[in-house]
Amino acid sequence: xxxxxxxxxxxxxVQSLVKEHGYEKAMSLAVGGHWHEMGIKLSKFxxxxxxxxxxDFLDFGCGSGRLANALAKDVKLKSxxxxxxxxxxxKYAEEKxxxxxxxxxxxxxTIPLSDNQFDFAVGFSIFTHxxxxxxxxxxxxxxxxxKPGGKFLYSFLEIEHHWDTFEQTYxxxxxxxxxxxxxxxxxxxxxxxxxxxKCGFVLDKFIEPQDDxxxxxxxxxxxxxxxxx
Numbered sequence: 001x002x003x004x005x006x007x008x009x010x011x012x013x014v015q016s017l018v019k020e021h022g023y024e025k026a027m028s029l030a031v032g033g034h035w036h037e038m039g040i041k042l043s044k045f046x047x048x049x050x051x052x053x054x055x056d057f058l059d060f061g062c063g064s065g066r067l068a069n070a071l072a073k074d075v076k077l078k079s080x081x082x083x084x085x086x087x088x089x090x091k092y093a094e095e096k097x098x099x100x101x102x103x104x105x106x107x108x109x110t111i112p113l114s115d116n117q118f119d120f121a122v123g124f125s126i127f128t129h130x131x132x133x134x135x136x137x138x139x140x141x142x143x144x145x146x147k148p149g150g151k152f153l154y155s156f157l158e159i160e161h162h163w164d165t166f167e168q169t170y171x172x173x174x175x176x177x178x179x180x181x182x183x184x185x186x187x188x189x190x191x192x193x194x195x196x197x198k199c200g201f202v203l204d205k206f207i208e209p210q211d212d213x214x215x216x217x218x219x220x221x222x223x224x225x226x227x228x229x
Contacts, residue, residue, distance in 0.1 A: 003107065004107065004109075004134075005179075005183060006085065006129055006134075006182070006183070007085050007107050009129070009179075009181060009182035010030075010085060010182065011086065013181050013182065014026065014030050014086055014088055017030050023088070023092075026088075027064040027088070027089070027092045028064070030063070031064055031066060031089075031125070032125070035064070035066045036066070036070075038066055039067055039068075039069050039070035039071075040070045041212050042066065042067040042070065042071075042124060042213070043067060043070035043073075043074050044074075045213065046067070046071070046122055046153065047071075047074060047075065049151075049153060049207075050120065050151060051120050051122075052075055053075045053076040053077065054076070054078050055075075055077055055118075055119040055120055056077070056078050056079045056117060056118045056119050056120075056147075057077050057081070057118065057119065057121075057122075058081050058113075058118040058120070058122070058142070058145060059080065059081065059082040059083070059122055060111075060121055060122065060123040060126060060138070060142060060154075061083065061084055061123055061124065061126035062082030062084050062089070062103065063086075063089050063093070063124075064088075064093055065082065065089070065092060065093025065094075065096045065097050065103075067122070067124065068082055068093055068096075068097045068101055069093075072097055072098050079100075079102070080097075080098075080100075080101040080102065081102050081103075081113065081118075082097075082103045082104070083103075083104045083106050083111060084104075084105065084106075085105070085107050090103040090104075090105055109134065110141060111138070111141045113145055114145070115144050115145065116144075116146070116148070117147070118145050118146050118147060118150055119146075119147055119149075119150050119151075120151050120152075120153070121142050121145065121150070121151070121152045121153070122154065123138075123142075123152070123153075123154035123155070124154070124155050124215075125155055125215070126138075126154065126155075127154050127155070127156055127185065127187070128155065128156060128157050128185055128215065129184065129185060130183070130185060131183070131185065132187075132191070132195070135185075135187075135195060136195050136198070136199070139195055139199045140199050143200050143201060143222055146222040147222070148222055148223065148225055149221070149222065149223075149224045150221070150222045151204065151219055151220065151221050151222075152201065152219070152220045152221075153217060153218070153219045153220075154217065154218060155214075155215035155216065155217050156185075156187045156192065156215060156216050156217070156218065157184060157185065157186045157187065157215060158188060158189070158209075159186045161208075161209050161216055162186070162215070162216075165184060166186060189206060196220050200222065201220035201221060201222060202223055203218070203221075204218075204219040204220060204221045205218070205219055206218050207219070
Protein backbone atom coordinates (compact mmCIF):
# COMPACT_ATOMS: atom_id res chain seq x y z
CA UNK A 1 0.00 0.00 0.00
CA UNK A 2 1.40 3.39 -0.97
CA UNK A 3 1.91 6.10 1.64
CA UNK A 4 -0.06 9.32 1.84
CA UNK A 5 1.23 11.95 -0.58
CA UNK A 6 2.49 14.18 2.22
CA UNK A 7 4.55 11.32 3.72
CA UNK A 8 6.06 10.38 0.35
CA UNK A 9 6.79 14.03 -0.50
CA UNK A 10 8.57 14.84 2.73
CA UNK A 11 10.49 11.59 3.04
CA UNK A 12 11.88 12.23 -0.43
CA UNK A 13 12.65 15.88 0.37
CA VAL A 14 14.40 15.13 3.66
CA GLN A 15 16.44 12.27 2.21
CA SER A 16 17.59 14.52 -0.63
CA LEU A 17 18.57 17.33 1.75
CA VAL A 18 20.49 14.99 4.07
CA LYS A 19 22.38 13.56 1.11
CA GLU A 20 23.28 17.01 -0.23
CA HIS A 21 23.88 18.99 2.97
CA GLY A 22 24.37 16.53 5.82
CA TYR A 23 22.09 15.74 8.74
CA GLU A 24 22.44 18.88 10.86
CA LYS A 25 21.92 21.42 8.08
CA ALA A 26 19.14 19.34 6.48
CA MET A 27 17.13 19.47 9.72
CA SER A 28 17.01 23.23 9.34
CA LEU A 29 16.58 23.47 5.57
CA ALA A 30 13.74 20.91 5.59
CA VAL A 31 11.63 23.23 7.76
CA GLY A 32 12.50 26.40 5.88
CA GLY A 33 15.89 27.30 7.30
CA HIS A 34 16.94 29.65 10.14
CA TRP A 35 16.16 26.94 12.71
CA HIS A 36 17.05 28.86 15.88
CA GLU A 37 15.82 32.27 14.73
CA MET A 38 12.47 30.98 13.49
CA GLY A 39 11.99 28.89 16.61
CA ILE A 40 12.37 32.00 18.75
CA LYS A 41 9.92 33.95 16.57
CA LEU A 42 7.36 31.15 16.71
CA SER A 43 7.72 30.83 20.48
CA LYS A 44 7.22 34.56 21.05
CA PHE A 45 4.29 34.53 18.63
CA UNK A 46 2.35 31.70 20.30
CA UNK A 47 3.00 33.24 23.71
CA UNK A 48 1.55 36.53 22.47
CA UNK A 49 -1.63 34.63 21.60
CA UNK A 50 -2.11 32.82 24.87
CA UNK A 51 0.41 30.00 25.32
CA UNK A 52 1.77 30.06 28.88
CA UNK A 53 3.26 27.96 31.64
CA UNK A 54 1.08 25.18 33.02
CA UNK A 55 -0.60 24.34 29.71
CA ASP A 56 -0.90 21.02 27.93
CA PHE A 57 0.40 21.81 24.44
CA LEU A 58 0.11 19.98 21.09
CA ASP A 59 2.55 20.79 18.28
CA PHE A 60 0.90 19.23 15.22
CA GLY A 61 3.60 18.84 12.59
CA CYS A 62 6.43 19.69 14.97
CA GLY A 63 9.13 19.19 12.34
CA SER A 64 12.65 19.06 13.72
CA GLY A 65 11.70 20.80 16.97
CA ARG A 66 12.51 24.44 16.36
CA LEU A 67 9.38 25.70 18.20
CA ALA A 68 9.70 23.11 20.96
CA ASN A 69 13.33 24.01 21.60
CA ALA A 70 12.60 27.73 21.92
CA LEU A 71 9.35 27.32 23.84
CA ALA A 72 11.02 25.15 26.48
CA LYS A 73 13.33 28.07 27.29
CA ASP A 74 10.43 30.52 27.69
CA VAL A 75 7.62 28.69 29.51
CA LYS A 76 7.15 25.64 31.75
CA LEU A 77 4.47 23.60 30.02
CA LYS A 78 2.57 20.96 31.97
CA SER A 79 3.02 18.70 28.94
CA UNK A 80 4.26 18.95 25.37
CA UNK A 81 3.45 16.51 22.56
CA UNK A 82 4.98 16.92 19.12
CA UNK A 83 3.69 14.90 16.17
CA UNK A 84 5.32 14.48 12.79
CA UNK A 85 5.66 12.08 9.85
CA UNK A 86 9.46 12.05 9.52
CA UNK A 87 11.58 9.89 11.88
CA UNK A 88 14.69 12.04 11.32
CA UNK A 89 12.78 15.14 12.46
CA UNK A 90 11.65 13.48 15.66
CA LYS A 91 15.11 12.12 16.45
CA TYR A 92 16.62 15.58 16.03
CA ALA A 93 13.85 17.21 18.09
CA GLU A 94 14.42 14.75 20.94
CA GLU A 95 18.11 15.65 20.92
CA LYS A 96 17.33 19.37 21.18
CA UNK A 97 14.44 19.40 23.67
CA UNK A 98 13.78 18.54 27.33
CA UNK A 99 13.46 14.87 28.21
CA UNK A 100 9.84 15.29 29.33
CA UNK A 101 8.80 16.54 25.87
CA UNK A 102 7.19 13.69 23.96
CA UNK A 103 7.54 13.20 20.21
CA UNK A 104 5.31 10.84 18.25
CA UNK A 105 5.69 9.44 14.73
CA UNK A 106 2.27 9.35 13.10
CA UNK A 107 1.57 8.67 9.42
CA UNK A 108 -2.19 8.10 9.72
CA UNK A 109 -5.21 10.38 9.42
CA THR A 110 -5.98 9.88 13.10
CA ILE A 111 -4.01 11.25 16.04
CA PRO A 112 -3.36 8.59 18.72
CA LEU A 113 -3.98 10.76 21.79
CA SER A 114 -6.81 11.14 24.30
CA ASP A 115 -9.91 13.31 24.08
CA ASN A 116 -9.93 16.67 25.88
CA GLN A 117 -6.19 16.54 26.55
CA PHE A 118 -4.81 19.90 25.39
CA ASP A 119 -5.25 23.57 26.21
CA PHE A 120 -3.60 24.78 23.00
CA ALA A 121 -2.68 23.22 19.65
CA VAL A 122 -0.63 24.72 16.83
CA GLY A 123 -0.01 23.70 13.24
CA PHE A 124 2.62 25.72 11.40
CA SER A 125 3.15 24.98 7.68
CA ILE A 126 1.00 21.84 7.84
CA PHE A 127 -2.39 22.66 6.33
CA THR A 128 -0.41 24.47 3.63
CA HIS A 129 0.49 21.01 2.25
CA UNK A 130 -2.71 18.99 2.69
CA UNK A 131 -5.86 18.48 0.64
CA UNK A 132 -9.08 20.03 1.92
CA UNK A 133 -10.46 16.63 2.94
CA UNK A 134 -7.30 15.97 4.98
CA UNK A 135 -7.57 19.40 6.58
CA UNK A 136 -11.14 18.58 7.61
CA UNK A 137 -10.15 15.17 9.02
CA UNK A 138 -7.27 16.55 11.07
CA UNK A 139 -9.37 19.50 12.23
CA UNK A 140 -11.91 17.05 13.61
CA UNK A 141 -9.14 15.17 15.36
CA UNK A 142 -7.70 18.31 16.95
CA UNK A 143 -11.17 19.42 18.03
CA UNK A 144 -11.49 16.06 19.81
CA UNK A 145 -8.11 16.44 21.49
CA UNK A 146 -8.69 19.96 22.81
CA LYS A 147 -10.21 20.66 26.19
CA PRO A 148 -13.41 22.76 26.14
CA GLY A 149 -12.21 26.33 25.74
CA GLY A 150 -8.99 25.15 24.10
CA LYS A 151 -7.56 26.91 21.05
CA PHE A 152 -6.09 25.80 17.72
CA LEU A 153 -3.77 28.17 15.86
CA TYR A 154 -2.60 27.28 12.37
CA SER A 155 -1.00 28.90 9.35
CA PHE A 156 -2.33 28.87 5.80
CA LEU A 157 -1.66 30.24 2.32
CA GLU A 158 -3.95 32.65 0.48
CA ILE A 159 -3.56 33.33 -3.23
CA GLU A 160 -4.17 37.05 -2.79
CA HIS A 161 -1.49 37.35 -0.11
CA HIS A 162 0.97 34.72 -1.34
CA TRP A 163 0.98 35.14 -5.10
CA ASP A 164 4.74 34.63 -5.38
CA THR A 165 4.36 31.21 -3.76
CA PHE A 166 1.46 30.39 -6.07
CA GLU A 167 3.50 31.37 -9.15
CA GLN A 168 6.37 29.16 -8.04
CA THR A 169 3.94 26.30 -7.33
CA TYR A 170 2.36 26.70 -10.75
CA UNK A 171 5.74 26.81 -12.51
CA UNK A 172 7.07 23.70 -10.76
CA UNK A 173 3.85 21.81 -11.48
CA UNK A 174 4.20 22.60 -15.19
CA UNK A 175 7.78 21.36 -15.26
CA UNK A 176 7.20 18.15 -13.29
CA UNK A 177 3.56 17.46 -14.24
CA UNK A 178 2.74 17.11 -10.54
CA UNK A 179 3.09 19.06 -7.31
CA UNK A 180 6.83 19.43 -6.72
CA UNK A 181 8.62 19.05 -4.37
CA UNK A 182 5.35 18.82 -2.42
CA UNK A 183 1.75 19.97 -2.60
CA UNK A 184 1.04 23.60 -1.76
CA UNK A 185 -2.59 24.21 -0.80
CA UNK A 186 -4.19 27.65 -0.96
CA UNK A 187 -7.30 28.33 1.12
CA UNK A 188 -9.61 31.29 1.32
CA UNK A 189 -11.05 32.45 4.63
CA UNK A 190 -14.58 31.35 3.81
CA UNK A 191 -13.33 27.78 3.37
CA UNK A 192 -11.58 27.94 6.72
CA UNK A 193 -14.69 29.23 8.48
CA UNK A 194 -16.86 26.55 6.87
CA UNK A 195 -14.50 23.68 7.78
CA UNK A 196 -14.06 25.03 11.30
CA UNK A 197 -17.81 25.33 11.81
CA LYS A 198 -18.46 21.79 10.55
CA CYS A 199 -15.91 20.50 13.07
CA GLY A 200 -17.49 22.41 15.96
CA PHE A 201 -14.99 25.24 16.29
CA VAL A 202 -15.84 28.90 16.60
CA LEU A 203 -13.64 31.49 14.94
CA ASP A 204 -11.55 33.51 17.32
CA LYS A 205 -9.73 35.63 14.75
CA PHE A 206 -7.66 35.77 11.60
CA ILE A 207 -4.15 37.19 11.76
CA GLU A 208 -2.77 38.93 8.70
CA PRO A 209 0.47 37.70 7.09
CA GLN A 210 3.51 38.99 8.91
CA ASP A 211 6.96 39.50 7.45
CA ASP A 212 8.68 37.37 10.08
CA UNK A 213 6.28 34.39 9.78
CA UNK A 214 5.14 34.66 6.16
CA UNK A 215 1.82 32.82 6.24
CA UNK A 216 -1.66 33.97 7.16
CA UNK A 217 -2.92 32.57 10.46
CA UNK A 218 -6.17 31.70 12.15
CA UNK A 219 -7.11 30.95 15.75
CA UNK A 220 -10.09 28.67 16.39
CA UNK A 221 -11.70 27.87 19.73
CA UNK A 222 -13.46 24.77 21.04
CA UNK A 223 -16.51 26.14 22.87
CA UNK A 224 -16.93 25.45 26.56
CA UNK A 225 -19.27 22.52 26.99
CA UNK A 226 -18.57 21.27 23.45
CA UNK A 227 -18.89 17.56 22.84
CA UNK A 228 -17.13 15.48 20.25
CA UNK A 229 -19.04 15.43 16.94
